[in-house]
Amino acid sequence: MSTLTHLAATSPDQGRAHNPNAQGAPIKLRVEGLGKRYGNIDALHALDLDVRSGELLTLLGASGSGKTTLLQIISGLVAPSSGRIVIDGRDQTHAPAHQRDIGVVFQNYALFPHLTVSQNVGFALDMRGVSRAESRRRINEALAMVGLEAMHQRFPRELSGGQQQRVALARCFIYKPSLILMDEPLSALDRKLRETMQMEIKRLHRETGSTIIFVTHDQDEALALSDRICMMHNGRIEQIDTPQAMYERPSTVAVARFIGISNVLEGTVMQGDQLATADATVALPKGHGCQPGTPGALVIRPEHLNVVAADHGALRGTVVEAVYAGVETRIVVRLASGNLIVVRRLSGQAPLGIGSVVGLEWPAHPPHFLSV
Amino acid sequence: MAELAMQTAKAKPARKPQVTWSALWLVVPGVLFLVAFLLYPSFQLLLVSLKDPRTGAWTLTAFSKVFAGGVYTRTLSSTFIVALQTTLWCIFAGYPLAYWLARLSPRRQRMAALFVLLPFWTSALVKNFAWLVFLGRNGVINDLLGAMGFTPAELLFQRATVVFAMVHTMLPLAVMVMLPTMNQIERQLAQAADTLGASAAQQFWRVYLPLSMPGVAAAGLLVFISALGFFITPTLLGGARDTMLSQLIIVQINQLQNWQMGAAIAVMLVLAALVTCFIYDRTFGLSTLSGGSSDRLQHNGLMRRAGLGIGCAMGNLCDALARGYSRLSGARNAGWMLAAYAWLIIAVLIVPILAFIPMAFTGSDFLSFPPPSLSFKWFGQYLQSPLWVGSTLRSFGIGVATASITLLLATLAAFGLARSRSRLGGLAFLLFMTPMIVPPIVISVSLFYLFAQMSLVATNLGIIIGHTVIALPMAFVVLLATFKHYDWRLDQAAATLGAAPWRVFIKVTLPLIKGGMFAGLVTAFLQSFEELTVAMFIGGGVKTTLPKQMWDDILLQVTPTLAAASVVVVVIVCALFFLMEYFRPAEHQVSAS
Numbered sequence: 001m002s003t004l005t006h007l008a009a010t011s012p013d014q015g016r017a018h019n020p021n022a023q024g025a026p027i028k029l030r031v032e033g034l035g036k037r038y039g040n041i042d043a044l045h046a047l048d049l050d051v052r053s054g055e056l057l058t059l060l061g062a063s064g065s066g067k068t069t070l071l072q073i074i075s076g077l078v079a080p081s082s083g084r085i086v087i088d089g090r091d092q093t094h095a096p097a098h099q100r101d102i103g104v105v106f107q108n109y110a111l112f113p114h115l116t117v118s119q120n121v122g123f124a125l126d127m128r129g130v131s132r133a134e135s136r137r138r139i140n141e142a143l144a145m146v147g148l149e150a151m152h153q154r155f156p157r158e159l160s161g162g163q164q165q166r167v168a169l170a171r172c173f174i175y176k177p178s179l180i181l182m183d184e185p186l187s188a189l190d191r192k193l194r195e196t197m198q199m200e201i202k203r204l205h206r207e208t209g210s211t212i213i214f215v216t217h218d219q220d221e222a223l224a225l226s227d228r229i230c231m232m233h234n235g236r237i238e239q240i241d242t243p244q245a246m247y248e249r250p251s252t253v254a255v256a257r258f259i260g261i262s263n264v265l266e267g268t269v270m271q272g273d274q275l276a277t278a279d280a281t282v283a284l285p286k287g288h289g290c291q292p293g294t295p296g297a298l299v300i301r302p303e304h305l306n307v308v309a310a311d312h313g314a315l316r317g318t319v320v321e322a323v324y325a326g327v328e329t330r331i332v333v334r335l336a337s338g339n340l341i342v343v344r345r346l347s348g349q350a351p352l353g354i355g356s357v358v359g360l361e362w363p364a365h366p367p368h369f370l371s372v
Numbered sequence: 373m374a375e376l377a378m379q380t381a382k383a384k385p386a387r388k389p390q391v392t393w394s395a396l397w398l399v400v401p402g403v404l405f406l407v408a409f410l411l412y413p414s415f416q417l418l419l420v421s422l423k424d425p426r427t428g429a430w431t432l433t434a435f436s437k438v439f440a441g442g443v444y445t446r447t448l449s450s451t452f453i454v455a456l457q458t459t460l461w462c463i464f465a466g467y468p469l470a471y472w473l474a475r476l477s478p479r480r481q482r483m484a485a486l487f488v489l490l491p492f493w494t495s496a497l498v499k500n501f502a503w504l505v506f507l508g509r510n511g512v513i514n515d516l517l518g519a520m521g522f523t524p525a526e527l528l529f530q531r532a533t534v535v536f537a538m539v540h541t542m543l544p545l546a547v548m549v550m551l552p553t554m555n556q557i558e559r560q561l562a563q564a565a566d567t568l569g570a571s572a573a574q575q576f577w578r579v580y581l582p583l584s585m586p587g588v589a590a591a592g593l594l595v596f597i598s599a600l601g602f603f604i605t606p607t608l609l610g611g612a613r614d615t616m617l618s619q620l621i622i623v624q625i626n627q628l629q630n631w632q633m634g635a636a637i638a639v640m641l642v643l644a645a646l647v648t649c650f651i652y653d654r655t656f657g658l659s660t661l662s663g664g665s666s667d668r669l670q671h672n673g674l675m676r677r678a679g680l681g682i683g684c685a686m687g688n689l690c691d692a693l694a695r696g697y698s699r700l701s702g703a704r705n706a707g708w709m710l711a712a713y714a715w716l717i718i719a720v721l722i723v724p725i726l727a728f729i730p731m732a733f734t735g736s737d738f739l740s741f742p743p744p745s746l747s748f749k750w751f752g753q754y755l756q757s758p759l760w761v762g763s764t765l766r767s768f769g770i771g772v773a774t775a776s777i778t779l780l781l782a783t784l785a786a787f788g789l790a791r792s793r794s795r796l797g798g799l800a801f802l803l804f805m806t807p808m809i810v811p812p813i814v815i816s817v818s819l820f821y822l823f824a825q826m827s828l829v830a831t832n833l834g835i836i837i838g839h840t841v842i843a844l845p846m847a848f849v850v851l852l853a854t855f856k857h858y859d860w861r862l863d864q865a866a867a868t869l870g871a872a873p874w875r876v877f878i879k880v881t882l883p884l885i886k887g888g889m890f891a892g893l894v895t896a897f898l899q900s901f902e903e904l905t906v907a908m909f910i911g912g913g914v915k916t917t918l919p920k921q922m923w924d925d926i927l928l929q930v931t932p933t934l935a936a937a938s939v940v941v942v943v944i945v946c947a948l949f950f951l952m953e954y955f956r957p958a959e960h961q962v963s964a965s
Contacts, residue, residue: 113583
């Protein structure tokens with residue numbers, strides 16, 4: 001029943017920061033053949049990655065996928081075992097963190113507990129020898145940007161989690177670093193606050209035109225925030241694409257399963273654009289380009305499935321669960337092979353009893369084919 | 373949104389009010405004990421100092437003598453100077469060692485900390501005795517100097533030697549107090565400073581050092597207060613001009629029977645300690661002593677601004693120096709120097725203790741290092757002497773009794789405090805920490821006065837009570853930490869799974885707290901086993917404990933039997949210490965993301 005835990009609301013057309021300039025913008029960060037070994041374990045396998053100026057790129061992956069390691073190498077807090085880091089055309093592979101002109105927003109904010117909000121925000125200006133008057137002006141500006149002018153004399157422990165988060169953002173944006181790295185900055189916040197802060201980060205990104213690399217394990221967050229998503233798995237980059245492309249055309253089963261709720265039908269490609277699965281033989285979209293006899297998989301999003309009478313439709317199974325979620329009801333259907341299929345139905349349709357046998361079809365939307 | 377989050381944080385309800393009241397009652401036995409054997413006798417001592425012994429009239433003559441110039445005033449000032457020097461040296465020498473320890477991985481830190489904890493638990497008597505042997509005219513240091521072509525120097529009976537030996541005695545305390553604060557500093561903060569453009573030097577001076585200051589201040593407080601009441605080191609290693617207040621108390625009471633004067637000096641000692649504590653509390657807040665975060669950080673306090681200013685200046689200076697150094701030498705990493713320093717200090721801490729082992733097996737009639745030949749004869753002497761064997765057995769018995777009573781009182785009190793949120797809890801906490809602030813010599817003298825009225829002088833019970841007063845704070849702190857870290861929801865979970873209260877205790881609570889209980893038991897035993905002052909006054913020369921026997925011998929005639937006795941002490945301390953380490957609960961490793 002693990003599918004049920006993934007039933008978080010995800011829809012492909014949620015608002016997304018689409019930066020029209022990102023496409024032709026110069027390359028801000030180039031990662032070439034970057035690898036990291038810890039003892040005998042490869043945390044990162046020789047990756048290549050380009051990030052364009054003004055882009056918001058998320059590194060998405062489960063824990064242990066290597067996304068935090070990659071971020072730490074880019075920030076200069078961890079040295080790579082191989083490869084190069086080029087920022088603004090300059091090789092920074094061996095530069096220490098404090099000489100890189102990058103900004104990092106840490107998971108637990110890492111605010112200095114002995115300094116006030118103003119002093120925290122002004123720390124980087126201090127390090128750069130900015131004059132006192134100039135520094136004061138910019139601190140006020142940065143605090144105004146995150147709506148914390150009134151809190152400038154407080155200590156971090158006197159602030160709520162969301163406020164601490166805003167201080168961390170202000171501390172990072174104030175010195176306009178050429179590259180901003182965010183390491184799961186919202187993971188400590190509750191869901192409501194997290195959504196507010198996502199909006200805030202998008203706004204800051206838009207207003208400042210900064211380049212941001214954002215690490216998260218939350219696919220909703222990645223879909224909502226990113227210009228592009230870089231999906232990582234076992235120390236490798238699985239796919240880099242826009243959120244829409246990644247949702248609609250995942251390049252591997254791993255990506256399909258990680259992003260959104262996916263129903264994956266695995267089987268063998270047959271003559272005449274057919275896929276033989278354990279439950280049924282189903283039609284493949286034209287032009288899949290696979291030889292008969294090779295293994296393949298179909299990815300079908302729950303919103304593209306229709307429930308029909310048991311003797312109609314391409315698949316047949318038993319309803320084992322129905323989860324009411326306001327605007328829609330999610331139905332879990334068990335196929336004969338034991339494979340669980342999730343279907344989204346608008347609420348208000350005739351309810352389906354648990355145990356009833358139904359058929360499934362996908363009339364309007366061709367499923368996405370993956371060669372495995 | 374943010375305001376809402378703050379409100380919910382504030383509105384967190386206090387858990388189970390009905391538990392808190394009944395739990396606080398458990399503090400009562402310990403409180404009564406301390407009122408009877410610490411507060412009441414101290415108050416009596418204060419009265420003694422203020423009353424003319426013949427007429428019984430109120431008078432300040434004893435105090436005016438202290439300030440009238442002459443020997444008392446000189447001793448008062450030299451006590452302060454020695455204590456201050458000791459404190460500063462302990463902090464300056466100890467900080468890098470604690471810093472080095474704090475940067476090790478948890479596993480390696482635990483191993484390396486053993487080298488600091490072992491000298492911490494070895495008695496001051498043994499450590500100072502070692503320096504007496506080493507630094508003597510024919511000691512190993514002078515032999516080394518001679519071999520290098522220097523003329524032998526008079527190393528003993530110098531102010532510098534007294535300070536050195538006191539620093540040696542209390543450095544482990546300073547390090548062990550500073551270390552927990554340093555361990556709490558998140559490594560991420562240095563990384564954050566790094567990404568914000570701070571060099572290594574600036575990270576240290578602007579972020580690490582200010583955050584470690586509460587630990588430094590706590591170490592300074594504890595070292596200074598202990599140093600004020602010291603008498604072993606100046607007696608053994610100091611000259612006539614290095615006399616300290618505690619020695620005067622001993623002379624006034626044990627030799628001159630001048631209770632009024634002795635009591636007045638004792639009151640001065642306590643006052644000095646209290647004033648120090650008061651200043652500390654005003655600046656840092658006493659709660660930082662138990663590892664709580666400081667609530668005294670004023671937003672624009674002078675101290676804070678000055679501290680930050682110094683940090684900034686030093687950060688810039690050291691940054692420039694480090695740049696110059698790396699440009700000159702080409703080296704980027706000078707980390708090995710810190711490690712080398714740390715191991716050097718550890719060697720200085722450990723070697724004098726281990727040196728007793730070869731010295732005890734000497735074949736010669738004199739204590740010397742290295743021994744000219746080896747034999748077992750001094751251990752034979754030790755075992756055949758009814759004085760030595762008797763005092764060792766008595767120390768054992770008193771230690772076991774002290775440990776049991778201390779554990780009982782401390783467990784009840786710590787449990788009661790950990791489970792209650794009452795304001796009275798803070799007062800009880802202060803009371804339980806008071807024996808740490810009142811110098812042992814004052815506790816001993818005041819109990820001596822009280823017990824003289826109760827015919828408890830020269831009894832084992834008298835010594836046990838005195839040792840319990842002294843051992844309570846540390847056992848209490850250990851147990852309080854244990855109970856505060858204990859997750860009480862586990863008890864509730866066990867209860868909901870159908871366990872009766874006593875089964876909850878046996879099956880769930882006890883297995884999880886037994887490490888802390890054992891640590892409390894051993895700390896109490898060790899403190900009693902090595903305690904000298906109480907035994908000196910209350911033993912009355914009849915009930916001699918092992919440290920008292922050693923003390924008498926050191927003052928009379930130094931024989932290798934003493935080294936044999938020291939080895940016995942060190943072996944017992946080591947055995948218990950390693951047992952305690954073995955039973956210490958494994959720290960729950962925080963999994964890194």
